[in-house]
Amino acid sequence: MRTANLGGRLAVIVGDRAVDVARASEGRFPADPQAVFAEWDAFARWGGDLDAALGRPFDPEELGPPVPRPAQVFAIGINYAEHAREAGYPPESPPVTFTKFPSCLAGPVCEVELPTGTVDWEVEAVVALSRPAFRVSRQDAWDHVAGITLGQDLSERTSQLAGAKPQFSLAKSFPGFGPTGPWLVTPDEFDDPGDLAISCSLSGEVVQSARTSAMIYDIPELVFRLSHVCRLYPGDLIFTGTPPGVGNARSPKRFLRPGEVLVSELEGVGSITQRFTAPRHGPDT
Template sequence: MRLANLRGRLVVVAGAMAVDVAEASEGRFSADPQAVFAEWDAFRAWSASLDWSASLALARGKPFAVEELGPPVPRPPQVFAIGINYAAHASEAGYPPESAPVTFTKFPGCLAGPVCEVELPSGTVDWEVEMVVAVSRDTVRVRREDAWDHVAGITLGQDLSERTSQLAGAKPQFSLAKSFPNFGPTGPWLVTPDEFDDPSDLAISCALSGETVQSARTSAMIYDVPELLVRLSRVCRLFPGDLVFTGTPSGVGNARSPKRFIRPGEELVSELEGVGRLTQRFVAATADG
């Protein structure tokens, strides 16, 4: 199943059509895309009773454009972000491959839908394509073998990063530097894990102005999704609807020689196998920005 946020309403994407969940459930489930996580098990049981095939889409669905979609998880209680989770990226960033995962947050105000315009606050904005998972239920000290049962779905994200402010000061300022407006585009929808042959092994990539700058498989993660949930839930209680950005592969601009950052007028296209595509267009900061 593919869940999306269409103009602020929860929909199931069936083919090229969107079925409004509140209408299809006759009000049993809210139109609010965030509210579904509080009733995830009930929602999954209800959705399993329906045929989300073309016949249902034709009867109840409406066509839509991807530009109309917002972030599939619009107001997560918590957003966890993982750094240094691919060995090649650890190497290019100067970390030993056995490093514990760097954990920070992207503040929820930076989240955006799959197609958006991003204002560049400086000339040192970098790209970081990532697989993102949404938590399905309260999670405390989850066992590894149970971890995927605590995942509502998989989506695609960009952890856009302003490197000057990130590296300013005595210690890096990860969270603020990664939370400018629209610095967390996600989408285009949330795909439940049962849609994948192997949700731990997906092709992921991004291209800047037509040049592929990152390309890997998520199976190359040092710490896979179950291990991340185990480690996070040992310390923090995870809530339904939380997001976890799982880390980026090698190829970021800050690690290149010479360094390469995003310029006004450029377009960044990110892709995750079985999920879809993000498209961000970048503009210069306004005079009062």
């Protein structure tokens, strides 16, 4: 099943059509894309066999973030060995965990204002939780996953690295710095949800390309580790880390510029597209 946020209403995508959930279920399930996580299991059973004839064509620009208001957004850094090396961390480092504040979330096709000239890209697979999780075992972790979507962990490197200690969360939470989508795909839709091709290209140049099976800590391990510290809630998000190829690690460094287009792709999910604009307060000085 693929679920989407279509104009602020929950939809199930069947082929190239969108079925409005509240209308098709005659009010059994909510129109709010976030509220459905409170009864995800029943919804997943209901939504798995919908007829495309119940839906309508749609424009991708109508889509919002498939999980619009999560209670918690966890983000994982240094989760691919090659990215650890390019960032100067030992490959066996424990995952760096921070948050992206939910106000930064955006839909799959959007414009993002660049606050400075040092904004970087980080393509990531993103996991949504389906049920409460606390001290979950590795073997039970997938039972707590509603689905996988695609995201960009956009990062403003100047504020992230300024000062004696890094400011990961603030530097990664400017408006639009968490685009996700185009929809949330349930794990049963994949041949292997732990081994997906992931990539992004900047104005036509491929800048990142890997497989999620190269993660140091896979999705079950992340759910296991996070749930042994925090109580996880239905609809929480986990950005699972980025592969190598970020602009800050290049020589010379390469950052996003106004007018550029970033296209990210995740096998079995689809693509998201961001166009970048100059800061409204004037050029970075």
